[in-house]
Amino acid sequence: MQKRHFLHATALAMAALASGHAGAQDNRFKIGFILPMTGPQASTGRQIEAGAKLFLAEHGDTVAGRKVEMIVKDDTSLPDVNKRLAQQLIVSDQVNVLAGFGITPAALATAPLATQSKTPMVIMSAATSSITEASPYIVRTSMTLAQISSVMGDWAPRNGAKRVVSLVTDYAPGYDAEKFFKEHLTQNGGEVIESLRVPLRNPDFAPYLQKVRDLKPDALFVFVPSGAGAAVVKQFLERGMDKAGIRLIGTGDLADDDQLNDMGDGALGVVTSFNYSMAHPSALNKKFVDAFLKANKGMRPNFQAVAAYDGMRVIYEALKTTKGQGGGDALLAAMKGQAFESPRGPMSIDPQTRDVVQNIYLRKVEKQGGEYYNVEFDTRKDVKDPGKAK
Ligand code: PHB
Numbered sequence: 001m002q003k004r005h006f007l008h009a010t011a012l013a014m015a016a017l018a019s020g021h022a023g024a025q026d027n028r029f030k031i032g033f034i035l036p037m038t039g040p041q042a043s044t045g046r047q048i049e050a051g052a053k054l055f056l057a058e059h060g061d062t063v064a065g066r067k068v069e070m071i072v073k074d075d076t077s078l079p080d081v082n083k084r085l086a087q088q089l090i091v092s093d094q095v096n097v098l099a100g101f102g103i104t105p106a107a108l109a110t111a112p113l114a115t116q117s118k119t120p121m122v123i124m125s126a127a128t129s130s131i132t133e134a135s136p137y138i139v140r141t142s143m144t145l146a147q148i149s150s151v152m153g154d155w156a157p158r159n160g161a162k163r164v165v166s167l168v169t170d171y172a173p174g175y176d177a178e179k180f181f182k183e184h185l186t187q188n189g190g191e192v193i194e195s196l197r198v199p200l201r202n203p204d205f206a207p208y209l210q211k212v213r214d215l216k217p218d219a220l221f222v223f224v225p226s227g228a229g230a231a232v233v234k235q236f237l238e239r240g241m242d243k244a245g246i247r248l249i250g251t252g253d254l255a256d257d258d259q260l261n262d263m264g265d266g267a268l269g270v271v272t273s274f275n276y277s278m279a280h281p282s283a284l285n286k287k288f289v290d291a292f293l294k295a296n297k298g299m300r301p302n303f304q305a306v307a308a309y310d311g312m313r314v315i316y317e318a319l320k321t322t323k324g325q326g327g328g329d330a331l332l333a334a335m336k337g338q339a340f341e342s343p344r345g346p347m348s349i350d351p352q353t354r355d356v357v358q359n360i361y362l363r364k365v366e367k368q369g370g371e372y373y374n375v376e377f378d379t380r381k382d383v384k385d386p387g388k389a390k
Contacts, residue, residue: 026094027065027066027067028066028067028068028069029063029066029067029068029069029096029097029319029324029326030069030071030093030094030095030096030097031052031068031069031070031071031095031096031097031098031099031312031315032071032073032085032086032089032090032093032095032097032098032099033048033049033052033070033071033072033073033098033099033100034073034075034082034085034086034089034098034099034100034101034106034110035048035049035072035073035074035075035100035101035102036074036075036076036077036102036103036106037049037072037074037076038074038076039076039077040077040201040227040228041077041102041103041225041226041227042227043226043227043256043258043259043302044102044103044125044225044226044227044304045074045100045102046299047226047258047299047301047302047304047305047308048100048102048124048125048304048305048307048308049072049308050292050295050296050299050301050305050308051124051292051301051304051305051306051307051308051309051312052070052099052124052308052309052311052312053070053295054288054291054292054295054305054309055308055309055312055313055316056068056070056312057295058291059312059316063316063319063320063324064319064320064322064323064324065324066319066324066326068316068319071089071093071095072100073085073088073089075102075106077102077103077106078106079105079106079108079109080109082101082106082107082109082110083109083110083113086098086110086113086114087113090113090117090119095119096119096120096326096328096331097119097120097121097122097315097331098110098114098119098120098121098122099121099122099124099308099311099315100122100124100125100308101121101123101124101125101126102125102126103125103126103171103200103225104126104127104128104131104171104172104173105171105172106126107121107123107126107131107134107138108128108130108131108134108172111131111134111135111138112134112135114135114137114138115135115136115137117328118137118327118328118329119137119328120137120138120139120315120318120328120331120332120335121135121137121138121139122138122139122140122141122311122314122315122335123138123139123140123141123142124141124142124304124307124308124311125142125226125304125307126142126173127142127143127144127145127148127173127176128144128145128172128173128176128387129144129145129146129176129355129385129387129388130172130387130389132353132354132355132385132388133388133389136332136354137328137332138354139314139332139335139336139349139354140354140355140356141307141308141310141311141314141347141349141356142275142303142304142307142356143274143275143303143307143356143358144176144355144356144385144387145173145174145176145177145180145223145251145387146176146177146179146180146385146386146387147275147358147360147383147384147385147386147387148177148251148252148273148274148275148360149176149177149178149180149181149184149223149251149273150180150181150183150184150383150386151184151273151360151362151380151383152181152184152221152249152250152251152272152273152362153180153181153182153183153184153185153186153187153188153190154184154187154188155271155273155362155378156185156188156190156219156221156249157185157188157189157190158188159271160218160219160247161190161218161219161221161247161249162189162190162191162218163190163191163193163217163218163219164185164190164191164192164193164217164218164219164220164221164249165192165193165194165195165196165212165215165217165219165220165221166178166181166182166192166194166195166196166220166221166222166223167196167197167198167205167208167209167212167220167221167222167223167232168195168196168197168198168222168223168224169197169198169199169200169203169223169224169225169228170197170198170199170200171200173223173225174197174223176387177223177251178195178197178223180386180387181221181223182195192221193215193217194211194212194215194217196208196211196212198224200225203224203228203231205231205232205235206235206239209235209236209239209241210239212241212246213239213241213244213246216244216245216246217246218246218247219246219247219248219249220236220241220246220247220248220249220250221249221250222248222249222250222251222254223250223251223253223254224253224254225253226253226256226258226302226303226304227256227258227259228253229253229254229255229256229259229263230256230259230262230263232254233248233254233255233263233266233267233270234263234266236248236266237266242266247269247271248270249270249271249272250270250272251272251273251274252272252273252274252275252276252277252303252363252374253274253303254270254272255267255270255272255363255365255374256302256303257276257277257278257300257301257302257303257373257374258299258300258301258302260300260365260372260373260374261300261371261372263372264372265367267365267372268365268366268367268372269364269365270364270365271362271363271364271365272362272363272374273360273361273362273363274303274360274361274363274374275303275344275356275358275359275360275361276302276303276306276343276344277361277363277373277374277375277376278300278301278302278373278374279363279368279373279374279375279376280343280344280345280361280376281376282341282343282345284341284342284343285343285344288301288306288309288343289301289343292305301343303344306342306343306344309342309343310340310342310343310344310347313340313342314335314338314349315331315335317334317335317338317340318331318332318334318335318338319331321334322334332354335349335354336349336350336351336354337349337350337351342358344358344359345358345359345361345379346358346359346382347359350384350385353384353385353388355384355385355388356385357382357383357384357385358382358383359379359380359381359382359383360379360380360383361376361378361379361380362376362377362378362379363375363376363377364377
């Protein structure tokens, strides 16, 4: 078949789906997850799949008369692959909702397909502010780097970190982290003396850290995507930067609950701002953590597992509200404005922006009972994403 014809057929299939013809007799309600299950972001895929499966196991697979089915595809973090898989899921599998999305470029590649096919797309990891503006069918349950970094920018200069170097991964969420941290640090009397960016693929932190050591700032502020934090901490320590009096601060991706036990004593005292800690002191979180550990042979849940767990709740509630009918527009309307208690604390979906509103916590790494935790010591309540275009 010629490419032109294929594209035409695809457009027709999408139009049929959007108008609700296809799959009308099908009792199944399919959620198509596109995740990095292999490659450098594989921990993201593992966490999200496990978080979503736990919700399903706890709440059952029947909602408003529909049988919920999860389909999981591996995009290996490549945007083109993500888009191709999304196309397959929409056209061949006829999914009702797309979910997952590990990194920003993958989410952005697929956003136009959500719009064309009117398929709700629930973002459970990717955290650049602009993602929700890329399609009116996008809802996010994870976080934004602007939301997290602005809180750290406010805190750091009031707590002894005035001259700071920032080090971020060289792509969209890193730019958001760099910008909002700097803006808030500066407003509070601090100064970013150097802004460094490291590549997303195969980063070697050594030359950057050497530069930081020479600059002798009060603190190094770091954003790296989930999975890369342990390497930064290890190399920071290997260079003796802690002993040189440089503090390590960052977004919570750095002190990822999934990796924290591998970092050891070197991570003690690292302060980060974030939306979730597995040590969050609530009855609901304790129940979540215990169930997650039990279901996953001791794998510790991180913020992405919680975003997936909560994302499933948002989908389930929308399906109930629409009495199992579940067209894209109706589901989306029912997702907007949802508010509930998450294992992270209270959260809601902003009806205007479709982005998550949540508490942001300041946390410090501590050792308790032989394990390492991000222990929360301060809270900024109900933080909206400050990174939306005005
Ligand atoms: C992203 O690519 O948007 C992203 C991925 C992992 C994170 C944070 C942001 O931990």
